[in-house]
Amino acid sequence: MIRVTGLTKDYGSRRAIHDLDFNARKGEILGFLGPNGAGKTTTMRILTGYMPPTSGTATIGGFDIIENSLDVRRITGYMPETVPLYVDMTVSEYLLYMARLRHIKNADERVKKVLDMVELGDRANGYIGNLSKGMRQRVGLGQALIHEPEVLILDEPTIGLDPAQVVNFRNLIKDIGKDRTVILSTHILPEAQQVCDRVMIINKGRIVAEDTPEMLQARLTGSQRVTLQVRGDGRGLPELLSQIPGVLHVVDKDGGSYEFETLPGQDCRPQVARTVVDHGYDLLLLQPVNLSLEEIFLQLTRDESSAADAMPELNSMLEAK
Amino acid sequence: MRNIFTIAWKELKSIFISPIAYAVALAIFLVMGIIFYANILNAVVQQVAPPIQIVLGPLVTLMLFTVPAITMRTVAEEQRTGTLELLLTAPVRDWEVVIGKWLGAVVFIIIVLLATWVYPIILNNIVDPGIDQGLLVSGYLGVFLLTMAFLAIGVAVSSFFSNQIAAFFATLGVFLVLWMISYPSQAMGAMGGDLLKYLDMSEHFYSTFYRGIVELKDVIYYISMTAFALFLGSMSVETRRWR
Numbered sequence: 001m002i003r004v005t006g007l008t009k010d011y012g013s014r015r016a017i018h019d020l021d022f023n024a025r026k027g028e029i030l031g032f033l034g035p036n037g038a039g040k041t042t043t044m045r046i047l048t049g050y051m052p053p054t055s056g057t058a059t060i061g062g063f064d065i066i067e068n069s070l071d072v073r074r075i076t077g078y079m080p081e082t083v084p085l086y087v088d089m090t091v092s093e094y095l096l097y098m099a100r101l102r103h104i105k106n107a108d109e110r111v112k113k114v115l116d117m118v119e120l121g122d123r124a125n126g127y128i129g130n131l132s133k134g135m136r137q138r139v140g141l142g143q144a145l146i147h148e149p150e151v152l153i154l155d156e157p158t159i160g161l162d163p164a165q166v167v168n169f170r171n172l173i174k175d176i177g178k179d180r181t182v183i184l185s186t187h188i189l190p191e192a193q194q195v196c197d198r199v200m201i202i203n204k205g206r207i208v209a210e211d212t213p214e215m216l217q218a219r220l221t222g223s224q225r226v227t228l229q230v231r232g233d234g235r236g237l238p239e240l241l242s243q244i245p246g247v248l249h250v251v252d253k254d255g256g257s258y259e260f261e262t263l264p265g266q267d268c269r270p271q272v273a274r275t276v277v278d279h280g281y282d283l284l285l286l287q288p289v290n291l292s293l294e295e296i297f298l299q300l301t302r303d304e305s306s307a308a309d310a311m312p313e314l315n316s317m318l319e320a321k
Numbered sequence: 322m323r324n325i326f327t328i329a330w331k332e333l334k335s336i337f338i339s340p341i342a343y344a345v346a347l348a349i350f351l352v353m354g355i356i357f358y359a360n361i362l363n364a365v366v367q368q369v370a371p372p373i374q375i376v377l378g379p380l381v382t383l384m385l386f387t388v389p390a391i392t393m394r395t396v397a398e399e400q401r402t403g404t405l406e407l408l409l410t411a412p413v414r415d416w417e418v419v420i421g422k423w424l425g426a427v428v429f430i431i432i433v434l435l436a437t438w439v440y441p442i443i444l445n446n447i448v449d450p451g452i453d454q455g456l457l458v459s460g461y462l463g464v465f466l467l468t469m470a471f472l473a474i475g476v477a478v479s480s481f482f483s484n485q486i487a488a489f490f491a492t493l494g495v496f497l498v499l500w501m502i503s504y505p506s507q508a509m510g511a512m513g514g515d516l517l518k519y520l521d522m523s524e525h526f527y528s529t530f531y532r533g534i535v536e537l538k539d540v541i542y543y544i545s546m547t548a549f550a551l552f553l554g555s556m557s558v559e560t561r562r563w564r
Contacts, residue, residue, distance in 0.1 A: 048410040080407065101328075101408075
């Protein structure tokens with residue numbers, strides 16, 4: 001659905017994005033994750049036809065973003081960051097205006113439907129200037145959905161919403177993403193983890209990692225970390241554990257809690273459990289520790305060198321290119 | 322075409338919502354009323370029939386100063402608030418945006434111009450045997466064409482700015498230059514004096530429309546000024562993307 005090749009954008013002498021390559025399938029929710037100024041908004045603005053790239057190309061639904069810009073804009077819905085709206089219009093007036101610009105038949109009905117979708121039916125005749133930030137955000141989403149676009153591009157859509165709205169918003173996006181392509185940028189990591197099928201971590205205009213949230217965790221963790229807890233203080237347990245093949249670095253965490261690492265690709269939890277029980281300890285907990293996306297993100301974006309350290313396989317991947 | 326009308330309609334509505342429209346209308350009718358009243362009194366004292374020029378003259382001058390106030394916000398405001406981003410990522414061509422905004426302002430000015438017909442109507446009633454209808458029509462045609470060109474230039478200038486006040490003064494500056502550019506033409510003589518005279522916007526009004534003469538070259542001049550300004554505005558919006 002979306003195919004991006006070698007996309008580069010310079011602002012004067014500053015290079016905002018470097019040679020981006022990625023694809024997005026139909027029915028996929030792709031998350032852009034990155035610190036401020038990473039190039040997320042720039043990439044989105046190029047895809048929506050707001051500004052041209054310095055070099056490289058992209059196609060959306062088979063249309064080139066430069067040659068067939070109007071066709072691209074026809075099938076794309078875009079919700080910019082901070083959602084700029086006309087404050088002197090009412091919600092339904094505004095949605096109707098956007099619907100007319102997109103030549104929608106039965107525009108009035110469609111506006112009503114969208115108002116229901118974003119739960120703004122009761123504020124339809126209120127001026128946008130009087131709406132709260134969260135409500136404006138929903139108006140912004142509404143205008144992006146007004147023409148039932150095949151591709152939806154959302155720039156930090158949940159910023160400024162209250163927690164209940166965030167949950168609704170995410171569910172709405174997930175729902176929409178079932179049969180459409182959605183690209184959303186965020187710097188809220190749990191959001192990417194919950195909503196996205198695939199995550200791209202962008203830093204300083206480059207893609208530093210790209211995978212499903214689960215795979216990113218697995219790839220980055222490499223060796224598995226496991227927490228173990230027994231009743232009592234578990235005296236003598238570290239020595240016992242270290243004897244099990246594949247178990248490394250046993251750390252005493254106090255109060256009967258221990259953490260150990262396993263060799264990559266080896267799951268020695270069964271042996272550990274058996275050994276612990278056979279030696280008369282009461283096993284309370286045996287759980288793998290997952291690095292949260294947050295930790296991965298920090299590792300990857302701290303700076304370039306640590307990104308390479310954190311993901312050696314990424315380094316070789318880049319070299320192979 | 323549809324997009325142009327959609328944008329023009331929205332523009333017209335937001336002109337009427339904004340206080341600027343009412344301030345502009347107030348200024349026009351207040352100043353026109355005072356000048357009209359003074360001219361009538363003067364004519365009564367001097368025992369002469371006041372000509373229609375007592376309406377046309379002030380009207381043109383007022384347009385010079387009020388059009389920038391109407392056009393200053395058109396593109397500049399959208400640029401400042403960022404709403405231009407949504408407009409330019411909708412399937413709308415850049416020139417449709419510019420022409421739509423211009424058309425909205427044109428409709429507003431037509432409404433204002435129609436309302437100023439009260440003065441000729443009053444004049445017609447108090448002057449015997451009535452005013453010169455041909456002069457009235459040619460004069461208003463001239464004012465209309467001139468104002469269309471003004472509005473186009475105003476929208477074009479507005480598209481270069483993201484600050485309304487800057488757009489206002491820049492537009493006013495451009496108008497004044499185009500209004501008085503023929504002043505040095507006599508001194509210059511063959512050295513391009515004719516060119517300056519041709520470019521002058523007041524020249525095409527005062528020497529013909531104002532005197533009841535409608536010449537094709539003046540109509541073409543104002544229409545081409547309008548078209549050129551709208552083209553320039555579209556180019557400016559397009560280059561915004563590259564900046």
